Amino acid sequence: MIAVINGRRCKLDVHPMKRLLDVLREDCGLTGTKEGCGEGECGACTVLVDGVAVDACLVPAAHADGCAIVTIEGAGRVRAGKALQEAFVKHGGAQCGICTPGMILAAMPVRAGASLEEIKTALAGNLCRCTGYLSIFRSVQAGLKTRPKKKRARANAR
Amino acid sequence: MPTPVSALSLQRPRTLTAALAMLADDPTLTPIAGCTDVFVNLHFGTLENRRFVDLWGLDELRGIRAGASGASRASIRIGALATYTDIIRSPLVQRRVPMLVAAAREVGGAQIQNRGTLGGNIANASPAGDTLPVLAAAGARVVLRSAKGERTVPFNGFYTGYRTSVRQPAELITAVEIPPIEGRQWWRKVGTRRAQAISKVMMAGVRGRTVRVAIGSVAPTVVQATAAAEVLTKGGSIADAQTALRSEITPIDDIRSTGEYRLRVAENLLAAFWRETK
Ligand SMILES: Cc1cc2nc3c(=O)[nH]c(=O)nc-3n(C[C@H](O)[C@H](O)[C@H](O)COP(=O)(O)OP(=O)(O)OC[C@H]3O[C@@H](n4cnc5c(N)ncnc54)[C@H](O)[C@@H]3O)c2cc1C
Numbered sequence: 353m354i355a356v357i358n359g360r361r362c363k364l365d366v367h368p369m370k371r372l373l374d375v376l377r378e379d380c381g382l383t384g385t386k387e388g389c390g391e392g393e394c395g396a397c398t399v400l401v402d403g404v405a406v407d408a409c410l411v412p413a414a415h416a417d418g419c420a421i422v423t424i425e426g427a428g429r430v431r432a433g434k435a436l437q438e439a440f441v442k443h444g445g446a447q448c449g450i451c452t453p454g455m456i457l458a459a460m461p462v463r464a465g466a467s468l469e470e471i472k473t474a475l476a477g478n479l480c481r482c483t484g485y486l487s488i489f490r491s492v493q494a495g496l497k498t499r500p501k502k503k504r505a506r507a508n509a510r
Numbered sequence: 511m512p513t514p515v516s517a518l519s520l521q522r523p524r525t526l527t528a529a530l531a532m533l534a535d536d537p538t539l540t541p542i543a544g545c546t547d548v549f550v551n552l553h554f555g556t557l558e559n560r561r562f563v564d565l566w567g568l569d570e571l572r573g574i575r576a577g578a579s580g581a582s583r584a585s586i587r588i589g590a591l592a593t594y595t596d597i598i599r600s601p602l603v604q605r606r607v608p609m610l611v612a613a614a615r616e617v618g619g620a621q622i623q624n625r626g627t628l629g630g631n632i633a634n635a636s637p638a639g640d641t642l643p644v645l646a647a648a649g650a651r652v653v654l655r656s657a658k659g660e661r662t663v664p665f666n667g668f669y670t671g672y673r674t675s676v677r678q679p680a681e682l683i684t685a686v687e688i689p690p691i692e693g694r695q696w697w698r699k700v701g702t703r704r705a706q707a708i709s710k711v712m713m714a715g716v717r718g719r720t721v722r723v724a725i726g727s728v729a730p731t732v733v734q735a736t737a738a739a740e741v742l743t744k745g746g747s748i749a750d751a752q753t754a755l756r757s758e759i760t761p762i763d764d765i766r767s768t769g770e771y772r773l774r775v776a777e778n779l780l781a782a783f784w785r786e787t788k
């Protein structure tokens with residue numbers, strides 16, 4: 353499998369049916385991507401594959417072959433991700449932090465200026481056991497506001 | 511216990527023709543598309559199949575377009591690999607089958623919508639599959655293809671029982687055709703919460719000169735409420751339609767709901783459909 357992971361070209365010798373989640377954690381050492389449920393319910397394992405938010409626990413390595421992948425380790429290198437990370441710190445969007453990488457990755461493709469309803473829809477596949485969501489929504493709203501105009505287009509691209 | 515990955519194999523055809531040849535050679539191969547059902551089953555260790563063939567790269571199965579050939583000129587054709595996100599964003603589907611867009615919006619969350627496919631929802635054949643009542647009420651047709659050729663079957667004759675269908679093991683679903691729909695379309699899903707919830711009951715309705723109603727999660731497969739719809743078509747009262755509905759569905763108790771609850775919800779949905787499409 354060949355993929356560009358967080359901007360770096362990687363050649364990996366992995367089973368095509370191995371979960372992308374395990375490829376990232378075990379073969380790439382990128383343990384920021386969390387496993388909550390392993391069955392698509394919680395969104396803790398959310399990553400971007402070619403700009404699209406997916407649950408890495410439900411993606412076979414074969415489907416990430418030839419793709420550009422962004423995990424939480426790479427989110428801060430994109431301005432949209434950086435703005436969200438800073439907003440989560442500032443607005444208390446993280447408590448235990450297990451859901452946070454997934455929340456941030458799920459929020460990255462959201463368009464700047466999105467309504468609260470749109471944010472809720474984008475994060476509907478992400479569960480948090482700690483915050484009660486309000487501080488997460490606040491963080492995403494703030495993070496989207498500080499997002500620079502130029503980068504919006506790219507974060508929205510599918 | 512998750513199924514160990516070392517026990518699995520995956521073939522990756524480059525074309526639909528190659529995929530069909532692999533299936534002709536070995537009809538026990540299991541196709542995979544967005545994997546939102548397959549990987550859940552692998553995680554639970556409940557999938558017996560070990561050998562898979564990958565459809566995800568077959569662009570021939572993607573795409574949503576207005577039908578081009580012969581009698582189906584006026585139909586729209588949705589490729590089996592169309593994801594919920596593709597459906598939600600398609601101006602053609604928004605215009606022609608808004609109830610399918612409404613159903614797609616309520617599937618899982620964004621991550622599931624980005625990967626789950628229409629073909630996978632049909633082939634998975636869960637009684638709780640959200641697109642199924644829509645396809646039933648729309649009078650859709652399923653396009654099946656094997657190495658031997660293509661055939662088109664009415665969606666309403668596709669399922670033969672609980673999780674069984676007329677699809678042969680060596681056949682793939684390649685597309686769904688939806689004819690023009692006359693009348694107002696309506697969709698409603700009742701689940702435990704608004705996202706990531708498996709349906710307790712869902713209903714699709716079309717209110718035109720003839721009324722069509724289809725209900726999911728109330729029987730081993732999606733059912734058309736033909737008796738209730740006929741009462742409404744003939745101008746009968748909603749109470750009479752509800753009585754007719756009661757006689758044609760017998761939902762069961764399971765971990766998500768009781769049969770009696772489902773019956774009441776189905777009746778209420780019928781009334782809501784009628785009220786909201788006035
Ligand atoms: C968290 C979560 C939430 C969900 N929420 C919903 C929901 O709200 N509503 C709902 O209806 N579903 C829901 N699902 C189930 C699932 O997402 C859908 O059924 C989806 O449409 C399956 O599509 P897929 O491409 O992922 O299928 P896959 O998992 O790839 O395949 C499913 C089955 O279909 C077969 N198959 C796939 N494509 C074809 C084809 N073209 N021809 C022949 N056979 C084929 C496969 O062999 C397999 O048996 C949810 C799943 C998860 C994990």
Ligand code: FES
Pocket residue numbers: 386387388389390391392393394395396397398407408409410
């Ligand atoms: S671990 Fe993937 S969705 Fe929960």
Ligand code: FES
Pocket residue numbers: 445446447448449450451452479480481482483
């Ligand atoms: S911060 Fe603990 S799960 Fe969300």
